[in-house]
Amino acid sequence: MAxxxxxWALSWVRAAAATVTEHREHLLDLDRAIGDGDHGENMYRGFxxxxxxxxxxxxxxxxxxLKLVATTLMSTVGGxxxxxxxxxxxxxxxxxxxxxxxxxxxxxxLAAGLEGIVARGKAEVGDKTxxxxxxPAAAAAQQVADSGGSAAEALRAAADAxxxxxxxxxxxxARKGRASYLGERSAGHRDPGAESSALLLETAAxxxxx
Amino acid sequence: MSVGTALVLxxxxxxxxxxxxxxxxxxxxxxxxxxxxxxxDGRVGTSFDLVEQAVTGALSAGADAVVVLTDLGSAxxxxxxxxxxxxxxxxxxxxxxxxxxxxxxxxxxxxxGDLDAVVAAAGTAVTGFAGSGxxxxxxxxxxxxxxxxxxxxxxxxxxxxxxxxxxxATVARTAAGFDAGVTINGVDAAxxxxxxxxxxxxxxxxxxxATGPQAEEALAAVVAEIESGFGET
Numbered sequence: 191m192a193x194x195x196x197x198w199a200l201s202w203v204r205a206a207a208a209t210v211t212e213h214r215e216h217l218l219d220l221d222r223a224i225g226d227g228d229h230g231e232n233m234y235r236g237f238x239x240x241x242x243x244x245x246x247x248x249x250x251x252x253x254x255x256l257k258l259v260a261t262t263l264m265s266t267v268g269g270x271x272x273x274x275x276x277x278x279x280x281x282x283x284x285x286x287x288x289x290x291x292x293x294x295x296x297x298x299x300l301a302a303g304l305e306g307i308v309a310r311g312k313a314e315v316g317d318k319t320x321x322x323x324x325x326p327a328a329a330a331a332q333q334v335a336d337s338g339g340s341a342a343e344a345l346r347a348a349a350d351a352x353x354x355x356x357x358x359x360x361x362x363x364a365r366k367g368r369a370s371y372l373g374e375r376s377a378g379h380r381d382p383g384a385e386s387s388a389l390l391l392e393t394a395a396x397x398x399x400x
Numbered sequence: 401m402s403v404g405t406a407l408v409l410x411x412x413x414x415x416x417x418x419x420x421x422x423x424x425x426x427x428x429x430x431x432x433x434x435x436x437x438x439x440x441d442g443r444v445g446t447s448f449d450l451v452e453q454a455v456t457g458a459l460s461a462g463a464d465a466v467v468v469l470t471d472l473g474s475a476x477x478x479x480x481x482x483x484x485x486x487x488x489x490x491x492x493x494x495x496x497x498x499x500x501x502x503x504x505x506x507x508x509x510x511x512x513g514d515l516d517a518v519v520a521a522a523g524t525a526v527t528g529f530a531g532s533g534x535x536x537x538x539x540x541x542x543x544x545x546x547x548x549x550x551x552x553x554x555x556x557x558x559x560x561x562x563x564x565x566x567x568x569a570t571v572a573r574t575a576a577g578f579d580a581g582v583t584i585n586g587v588d589a590a591x592x593x594x595x596x597x598x599x600x601x602x603x604x605x606x607x608x609x610a611t612g613p614q615a616e617e618a619l620a621a622v623v624a625e626i627e628s629g630f631g632e633t
Contacts, residue, residue, distance in 0.1 A: 261448075261485070264448035264478070264481050264482075264485075265440070265447065265448045265449045266440075268439055268443070268445035268446070268474075269445060269474050270473065270474040270477050272448065272474070272477075272478065272481075273448070273474065273477035273478050273480065273481040274477065276448065276481050277480075277481055277484060280481075280484065280485065310477050310480060310481065311477070368473075
């Protein structure tokens with residue numbers, strides 16, 4: 191039932207950098223199908239830059255880590271993903287105002303992140319965007335928090351829900367972002383942003399030992 | 401000199417942003433207009449850092465306010481993110497047609513417009529061209545609503561190219577400098593977009609009207625400007 195503090199945040203971010211490196215080609219392929227083919231490269235460049243800054247910055251709280259990720263991603267990830275993830279992490283950082291997150295804290299961070307993405311991208315569930323992964327993730331974490339689960343359990347539930355949400359974008363016709371220019375032809379491909387969102391939340395859960 | 405309201409132009413392309421600075425600067429030579437185009441390493445895209453540097457640079461150079469204008473898509477998202485990080489009420493984003501809004505904002509800022517005035521001017525770029533030829537809405541809210549006591553002069557546009565961007569900006573600046581409501585062919589002469597949307601070419605017959613305390617002076621100044629041919633003849 192341990193709450194999640196700075197050690198978790200640091201290992202999550204390091205694991206996330208390894209994950210986007212590992213999935214760089216996969217994300218590129220997804221984005222080549224329905225976008226402008228740079229999402230894998232952008233995420234790789236962004237998280238590589240985060241690793242570089244992490245060593246120098248010596249953050250001391252979860253909020254510090256999330257804010258560092260936010261500002262770095264905004265600066266280094268091109269396209270829409272930079273401001274979208276940047277805002278998600280920035281609002282998450284503001285919501286993470288304690289030394290260690292319990293399940294309710296995890297749910298609050300995810301809800302704030304989702305809110306940031308929606309504020310920036312104006313997308314809804316079903317538009318074939320990262321919102322399709324984040325919305326069920328935030329709801330699942332809240333459910334665990336309400337039923338007295340641990341922070342790690344909340345993250346595991348969020349990750350599983352995000353994975354299912356990402357898969358749910360496969361048949362959808364995109365209504366937001368570059369993919370929406372393709373209309374019906376965007377159906378049959380997974381949304382790259384939903385996929386990278388699921389990957390990030392899965393590493394968050396793994397880093398919590400869930 | 402008071403620096404007034406500065407502009408930051410955010411584009412996916414460094415060249416596009418720089419080119420628009422060039423155009424706007426011709427109409428608003430005293431306004432601090434900064435380009436934030438392309439990514440940090442010169443690719444097509446937008447950079448949080450470049451936008452943030454341009455905004456904070458303008459503020460530390462003494463600007464009272466900064467209006468940020470964007471071309472499309474992620475440029476707007478990036479600019480919104482910068483504004484969210486800065487949390488500074490002196491900085492505002494206008495989501496409107498990039499070139500038209502920038503020109504309108506630049507002319508308003510040149511005329512000493514504060515944050516609200518420059519944002520409002522940029523916003524007219526949406527309605528200013530929407531009426532295609534009608535100059536729809538451009539006179540709405542203009543100062544010349546009351547026709548009582550209006551002074552009017554008819555004259556011919558002598559410059560060969562007519563009321564294109566640069567002369568329109570010159571006229572708009574002049575008209576805005578008086579305590580008077582000036583119209584040309586019924587549209588607000590202080591609005592560069594309204595003037596341009598008239599589509600007046602060389603040789604066109606025009607009617608200039610002015611009302612208000614300085615109607616006489618405003619009318620004389622605008623007419624003198626037009627009769628001078630804007631240095632084109």
